[in-house]
Amino acid sequence: MAVKVSIPTILRTHTSGEKSVEASGGTLGQVIDDLESRHAGLKARLVKEDALHRFINVYVNDEDVRFSGGLNAEVKDGDNVTILPAVAGG
Amino acid sequence: MLVIRRDLVDAMVAHARRDHPDEACGVIAGPEGSDRPERLVEMVNAERSPTFYRFDSMEQLRVWRAMDEADEVPVVIYHSHTATEAYPSRTDVSFASEPDAHYVLVSTRDAHDVELRSYRIVDGVVTEEQVDVVESYMFSHTGADDVPDAD
Ligand SMILES: [Zn+2]
Numbered sequence: 068m069a070v071k072v073s074i075p076t077i078l079r080t081h082t083s084g085e086k087s088v089e090a091s092g093g094t095l096g097q098v099i100d101d102l103e104s105r106h107a108g109l110k111a112r113l114v115k116e117d118a119l120h121r122f123i124n125v126y127v128n129d130e131d132v133r134f135s136g137g138l139n140a141e142v143k144d145g146d147n148v149t150i151l152p153a154v155a156g157g
Numbered sequence: 158m159l160v161i162r163r164d165l166v167d168a169m170v171a172h173a174r175r176d177h178p179d180e181a182c183g184v185i186a187g188p189e190g191s192d193r194p195e196r197l198v199e200m201v202n203a204e205r206s207p208t209f210y211r212f213d214s215m216e217q218l219r220v221w222r223a224m225d226e227a228d229e230v231p232v233v234i235y236h237s238h239t240a241t242e243a244y245p246s247r248t249d250v251s252f253a254s255e256p257d258a259h260y261v262l263v264s265t266r267d268a269h270d271v272e273l274r275s276y277r278i279v280d281g282v283v284t285e286e287q288v289d290v291v292e293s294y295m296f297s298h299t300g301a302d303d304v305p306d307a308d
Contacts (some may be wrong), residue, residue: 153214154182
């Protein structure tokens with residue numbers, strides 16, 4: 068199950084500057100574990116205590132996974148996963 | 158230094174005034190590598206709060222995709238403070254995630270004297286920078302090219 072993952076600027080230090088990388092898995096959690104095996108350090112930037120960081124937005128195609136299962140969100144072959152740090156502040 | 162057209166400065170201030178007392182937020186896109194803000198997008202503050210802002214996640218996805226397709230980047234990310242000075246709060250610093258962006262803050266606490274300042278926020282370090290307001294980028298010598306805007 069190959070998916071394309073878009074990496075935001077701030078996390079590209081983990082992907083040798085690549086904007087987009089391939090990964091595999093049937094759920095978002097598996098995709099992130101697969102990414103971590105080749106791009107060490109990425110997982111800690113996305114996941115905290117078995118849930119996505121509150122201020123990291125992850126989308127599968129056009130869906131914010133916050134509303135579709137979080138790390139358990141289903142991922143299918145050919146899907147696009149997009150990671151965007153939330154733009155927020157006080 | 159942030160070099161920015163006057164009409165874009167006016168648009169940020171107008172947006173901040175309109176949303177006062179809630180915080181207003183938005184982004185100004187520009188061609189990748191140009192450091193030239195050109196296309197202003199007012200974003201919804203999903204928090205609708207006088208003390209916090211957050212881009213709506215679905216709107217952010219649409220706007221970021223459109224920038225990607227147009228080979229643009231977020232040159233400016235702006236938001237307003239409605240009761241405090243135009244200086245990044247601790248929360249602003251902890252969430253800053255665009256090391257190449259100019260973070261512009263607009264303070265509307267004084268309705269008659271709106272304050273606008275710009276910062277770089279990289280790895281938790283805030284550096285204020287000068288804001289050079291120009292009528293047109295045609296006569297400012299900031300980027301690799303001095304090509305006038307299409308409009
Ligand atoms: Zn702020």
